Amino acid sequence: MRVGLFAVGRLKSGPEKDLAARYFDRFAKAGPAVGLELARIAETAESRASNAETRKREEAAILLKSLAEGSVLILLDERGKALDSEAFANLLGAYRDQGKRDLMIAIGGADGLDPALYDRADVTLCLGKMTWPHQLVRTLIAEQLYRAVTILSGHPYHRV
Structure with a gap:
């Protein structure tokens, strides 16, 4: 199953980008052994619209346009469901085992996510109840993707 990340906003050079890249690279190298591959990391600039609702709608339209037909969509949102690492790995494994070809994890912009994305999403997850900077969210999800591969492969x- 091809796994991608869609993020509103561009990650600037620096330690956060380097650390995220390190975990995405580990995922890309280890994932194929368990049927997971890194498809792409898609970044889009934040909308310049004058109000939050329009910005969210424009950003959502870009994401929805980039989704392959039949893709699993996982949203990251502080109001989403919290999973531990094993449950996240099992979720990815279940989608893989169901024969899903594509899975996209989406990180919204500073204004959050448009309601159309919640309607389309297969699941909405959180990385805890705190609000995290987008740079750290990318690193956290990259590490969790790599961790999921290690859990699925034994x-x-x-370690627990």
């Missing part, structure tokens, strides 16, 4: 990286 690698000792994940």
Whole structure:
């Protein structure tokens, strides 16, 4: 299953980008052994519209246009469901085992996500109840993707 990340906003050079890249690289190298591959990391600039609702709608339209037909869409939102790492790995494994070809994880912009995305999403997850800067969210989800691969493969990286 091809796994992608869609993010509103561009990650600037620096330690956050380097760390996220390190985990995405680990995921890309280890994932194929368990049927997961890194498809792409798509960034889009934040909308310049004058109000939040229009910005969210414009950003959502770009995301929805980029989704392959039949893609699983996972939204990251502080009001989403909290999963531990094993449950997240099992969720990815279940979608893979159902024969899903594409899965996209979406990080919204500063204004949040448009209601159309919640309507389309297969699941909405949170990385805890706190609000995180987008740079850290990318690093956290990259690490969790790599961790999911290690859980699915039985690698000792994940220890409880």
